Amino acid sequence: xxxxxxxxxxxxxxxxxxxxxxxxxxxxxxxxxxxxxxxxxxxxxxxxxxxxxxxxxxxxxxxxxxxxxxxxxxxxxxxxxxxxxxxxxxxxxxxxxxxxxxxxxxxxxxxxxx
Amino acid sequence: xxxxxxxxxxxxxxxxxxxxxxxxxxxxxxxxxxxxxxxxxxxxxxxxxxxxxxxxxxxxxxxxxxxxxxxxxxxxxxxxxxxxxxxxxxxxxxxxxxxxxxxxxxxxxxx
Numbered sequence: 001x002x003x004x005x006x007x008x009x010x011x012x013x014x015x016x017x018x019x020x021x022x023x024x025x026x027x028x029x030x031x032x033x034x035x036x037x038x039x040x041x042x043x044x045x046x047x048x049x050x051x052x053x054x055x056x057x058x059x060x061x062x063x064x065x066x067x068x069x070x071x072x073x074x075x076x077x078x079x080x081x082x083x084x085x086x087x088x089x090x091x092x093x094x095x096x097x098x099x100x101x102x103x104x105x106x107x108x109x110x111x112x113x114x
Numbered sequence: 115x116x117x118x119x120x121x122x123x124x125x126x127x128x129x130x131x132x133x134x135x136x137x138x139x140x141x142x143x144x145x146x147x148x149x150x151x152x153x154x155x156x157x158x159x160x161x162x163x164x165x166x167x168x169x170x171x172x173x174x175x176x177x178x179x180x181x182x183x184x185x186x187x188x189x190x191x192x193x194x195x196x197x198x199x200x201x202x203x204x205x206x207x208x209x210x211x212x213x214x215x216x217x218x219x220x221x222x223x224x225x
Binding site for chain 1: 152154155156157158162201202204210211212213214216217218
């Protein structure tokens with residue numbers, strides 16, 4: 001079956017702009033979580049959505065937001081981009097809530113802020 | 115905030131050599147996972163260890179969870195170029211909490 005699909009794969013934005021990233025989970029998976037990966041900080045949890053509700057949130061400013069649709073697809077948005085937002089943004093899906101299921105990562109969206 | 119420290123950060127070895135990477139924390143985790151991430155791809159789960167002292171083998175890879183469930187190690191025997199990648203450990207607490215990831219060990223195996 002198809003894996004986790006993230007779009008776009010690569011994008012370049014200017015400081016102050018906003019960006020929306022999309023994630024389509026594995027068919028049947030209801031939980032989608034988002035992570036930011038940078039060389040300095042590693043993988044950091046942004047938030048998790050399950051059944052269209054945000055269930056967990058990491059320690060990121062309010063400029064980072066997300067949502068989940070009824071078909072489990074998810075989007076994350078970053079407003080007022082800063083240079084430090086340059087990172088690989090990874091989406092992961094799982095059958096159930098974060099509690100116990102294996103998570104499967106997409107290939108990520110590379111964001112460069114200039 | 116729970117932290118997972120991985121060492122070494124970088125490792126470059128010749129094909130056929132053995133290596134061990136470590137994942138340490140001052141906190142107890144209910145389970146610990148190891149992932150491998152190859153360039154341009156997302157992390158892929160290798161193994162989950164749950165019981166203190168547990169040892170799991172996956173072909174040439176041996177994973178161990180510390181008795182106190184605060185640390186873990188990954189040993190690779192006779193490394194091959196295909197083992198090249200970023201190895202990440204991630205700790206899980208009980209309940210509906212997200213994984214806590216270490217920063218990873220970047221392994222390069224030279225033919």
